[in-house]
Amino acid sequence: MKSREIHLRKRPAGIPTEDNFALVTVDLPALQDGEVLVQNLWMSVDPYMRGRMDDIESYIPPFQLGEALDGDAVGRVIESKHSDYQVGDRVHHLKGWREYAICCGDGLDEVMHKPELTKIDTTAIPASAYLGVIGMPGRTAYAGLEYVAKILPGETVYISGAAGAVGSAASQIAKLKGCRVVGSAGSNEKVDWLLNELGIDAAINYKTVDNIELAIAEACPHGIDVYFENVGGPQMDAVLNVMNDFGRIALCGLISDYNTMESAVGPKNFAQILTKSLMVKGFIVTEFDARAGEYEKQMAQWIAEGKIKWRETVLNGIESAPQALIGLFKGTNCGKMLVKFSEET
Amino acid sequence: MKSREIHLRKRPAGIPTEDNFALVTVDLPALQDGEVLVQNLWMSVDPYMRGRMDDIESYIPPFQLGEALDGDAVGRVIESKHSDYQVGDRVHHLKGWREYAICCGDGLDEVMHKPELTKIDTTAIPASAYLGVIGMPGRTAYAGLEYVAKILPGETVYISGAAGAVGSAASQIAKLKGCRVVGSAGSNEKVDWLLNELGIDAAINYKTVDNIELAIAEACPHGIDVYFENVGGPQMDAVLNVMNDFGRIALCGLISDYNTMESAVGPKNFAQILTKSLMVKGFIVTEFDARAGEYEKQMAQWIAEGKIKWRETVLNGIESAPQALIGLFKGTNCGKMLVKFSEET
Numbered sequence: 301m302k303s304r305e306i307h308l309r310k311r312p313a314g315i316p317t318e319d320n321f322a323l324v325t326v327d328l329p330a331l332q333d334g335e336v337l338v339q340n341l342w343m344s345v346d347p348y349m350r351g352r353m354d355d356i357e358s359y360i361p362p363f364q365l366g367e368a369l370d371g372d373a374v375g376r377v378i379e380s381k382h383s384d385y386q387v388g389d390r391v392h393h394l395k396g397w398r399e400y401a402i403c404c405g406d407g408l409d410e411v412m413h414k415p416e417l418t419k420i421d422t423t424a425i426p427a428s429a430y431l432g433v434i435g436m437p438g439r440t441a442y443a444g445l446e447y448v449a450k451i452l453p454g455e456t457v458y459i460s461g462a463a464g465a466v467g468s469a470a471s472q473i474a475k476l477k478g479c480r481v482v483g484s485a486g487s488n489e490k491v492d493w494l495l496n497e498l499g500i501d502a503a504i505n506y507k508t509v510d511n512i513e514l515a516i517a518e519a520c521p522h523g524i525d526v527y528f529e530n531v532g533g534p535q536m537d538a539v540l541n542v543m544n545d546f547g548r549i550a551l552c553g554l555i556s557d558y559n560t561m562e563s564a565v566g567p568k569n570f571a572q573i574l575t576k577s578l579m580v581k582g583f584i585v586t587e588f589d590a591r592a593g594e595y596e597k598q599m600a601q602w603i604a605e606g607k608i609k610w611r612e613t614v615l616n617g618i619e620s621a622p623q624a625l626i627g628l629f630k631g632t633n634c635g636k637m638l639v640k641f642s643e644e645t
Numbered sequence: 646m647k648s649r650e651i652h653l654r655k656r657p658a659g660i661p662t663e664d665n666f667a668l669v670t671v672d673l674p675a676l677q678d679g680e681v682l683v684q685n686l687w688m689s690v691d692p693y694m695r696g697r698m699d700d701i702e703s704y705i706p707p708f709q710l711g712e713a714l715d716g717d718a719v720g721r722v723i724e725s726k727h728s729d730y731q732v733g734d735r736v737h738h739l740k741g742w743r744e745y746a747i748c749c750g751d752g753l754d755e756v757m758h759k760p761e762l763t764k765i766d767t768t769a770i771p772a773s774a775y776l777g778v779i780g781m782p783g784r785t786a787y788a789g790l791e792y793v794a795k796i797l798p799g800e801t802v803y804i805s806g807a808a809g810a811v812g813s814a815a816s817q818i819a820k821l822k823g824c825r826v827v828g829s830a831g832s833n834e835k836v837d838w839l840l841n842e843l844g845i846d847a848a849i850n851y852k853t854v855d856n857i858e859l860a861i862a863e864a865c866p867h868g869i870d871v872y873f874e875n876v877g878g879p880q881m882d883a884v885l886n887v888m889n890d891f892g893r894i895a896l897c898g899l900i901s902d903y904n905t906m907e908s909a910v911g912p913k914n915f916a917q918i919l920t921k922s923l924m925v926k927g928f929i930v931t932e933f934d935a936r937a938g939e940y941e942k943q944m945a946q947w948i949a950e951g952k953i954k955w956r957e958t959v960l961n962g963i964e965s966a967p968q969a970l971i972g973l974f975k976g977t978n979c980g981k982m983l984v985k986f987s988e989e990t
Contacts, residue, residue: 573927576927579927582921
């Protein structure tokens with residue numbers, strides 16, 4: 301059986317381009333006992349994948365040249381040699397970037413240190429949401445707010461990249477927890493969505509605003525207690541100037557720096573971390589995997605109650621996967637960026 | 646009665662110079678009921694005072710032009726109109742930078758939000774130590790290690806500015822708590838003191854070492870779990886590269902930046918806070934004032950057991966106070982920098 305998959309052809313300099321990737325057709329081997337063949341329906345592209353394209357050891361190993369990339373995906377079982385999985389089951393796994401994946405029913409993913417394969421229930425929640433609000437991005441948002449920053453009702457929470465997959469989940473979770481929420485995004489369309497559909501208290505188009513610090517200060521008349529940081533760069537300087545004493549910063553991402561070829565520079569006013577007694581905690585969602593059940597239960601309830609909305613930017617077909625990833629760094633997504641492989645859901 | 650005191654004559658640009666200060670003789674008013682007249686024996690100069698010389702609102706208000714500076718001091722009561730204080734009592738208070746201070750026996754210091762006057766027991770501990778190991782610098786070291794970084798036995802703790810008042814207390818506390826301690830300092834004499842008298846595990850002269858990052862990595866073969874930061878600047882970049890995942894940084898001071906006229910720059914590799922899931926917490930010791938008793942009891946016991954050493958760099962006379970403060974930024978002190986006003990103790 302043939303499958304098409306995306307390989308890393310060469311490592312990028314700066315923002316990835318199409319020629320960093322190769323679309324390769326491979327022959328799948330026959331299933332072994334304990335294995336399950338999954339037809340992928342959706343795959344996720346996420347900002348952290350950019351780091352794995354560089355040949356640098358980090359919290360997660362780099363992608364290998366000439367091999368398929370990987371990442372979160374959902375699909376349906378089309379053949380099974382494991383008694384727990386039946387043809388037609390919907391599953392989540394970590395072998396994205398390919399049309400068909402062979403997963404080990406009892407296996408642990410070597411990179412993510414979690415089960416290779418998990419059944420998902422798509423009766424009330426669509427499969428694609430397992431790559432978004434109820435999946436890794438949503439868990440990341442929840443962990444950053446609840447376990448890292450420990451938000452309290454009435455606090456002002458500033459969220460950069462608020463229209464992204466993590467940011468839009470964080471925006472709504474913070475609202476549901478009783479916070480005043482101010483977000484930033486890179487287009488008026490995103491700002492409108494944040495204000496008028498997600499219902500946050502204020503939103504800033506950081507690309508067009510005259511004075512970002514003034515805009516933030518005006519949107520946060522009582523200062524900022526919690527900063528959920530997805531972006532980095534000059535916006536961080538502006539936010540630090542508006543932080544309240546004893547504020548907390550959940551450092552989730554620095555997407556504005558991921559493609560920087562020149563040496564990145566830390567916040568110019570780093571000293572405010574000292575003078576304002578701020579707490580900055582970098583985190584990777586896997587740190588909180590043991591508490592994922594708590595999140596999933598809460599989020600399923602919020603979804604059932606209609607309290608959480610989400611939006612997807614969808615590109616079609618495995619061949620569009622590189623463009624989907626590249627789009628993250630150009631801000632072409634509103635909400636979760638996904639690649640769709642099939643009309644089935 | 647006459648007293649001499651040091652006024653702020655003009656605000657500094659960069660490292661303070663003598664002409665930022667003025668030695669002024671004033672007439673003291675007669676004591677009012679409830680007041681106590683203290684002859685200062687010792688006064689403290691501390692790095693945070695540099696920030697107060699600028700006209701910038703921070704966690705502590707700026708010194709005012711044409712007025713006396715203030716800060717920690719110890720002295721003896723020479724006249725009292727408060728029943729709790731008798732002539733001869735040794736006291737700690739917050740009106741340094743002058744030979745005689747009128748303190749309110751029941752008063753709260755407006756700047757520090759703590760009692761203006763506290764009796765000290767000099768039977769077992771010399772008065773000057775109340776400005777050092779058992780005073781604010783020692784409390785700062787303890788708070789940073791115990792309450793901010795939460796050190797654990799067996800961890801590697803890296804302390805910058807390890808031969809300063811805070812750093813030398815932190816070095817010994819971390820050793821007493823069972824950590825492997827590596828410190829940096831700016832002279833071979835300081836390095837010798839750290840290694841051979843304070844007994845830390847490794848020490849680095851950051852001014853003469855060829856490659857600071859290599860030196861730190863060699864001194865910390867298991868990486869750095871806790872970074873007690875007093876200094877900032879390029880050393881922070883080097884330390885971040887050697888930090889272990891989930892490491893904690895107690896951000897106590899950034900003395901290398903306090904006199905920077907150009908815009909300071911944060912750590913170039915700030916992103917390691919994210920990728921290594923580090924926690925950085927800025928702190929001011931007053932945050933932990935409620936737990937000061939716990940520290941003082943522990944430190945008094947360690948001193949009684951001979952487990953804590955300290956060193957003082959002493960300048961004599963009120964007229965030397967500006968030079969004492971300036972010396973902190975040139976590294977002329979080993980251990981606590983003090984100004985001595987009298988042969989009495």
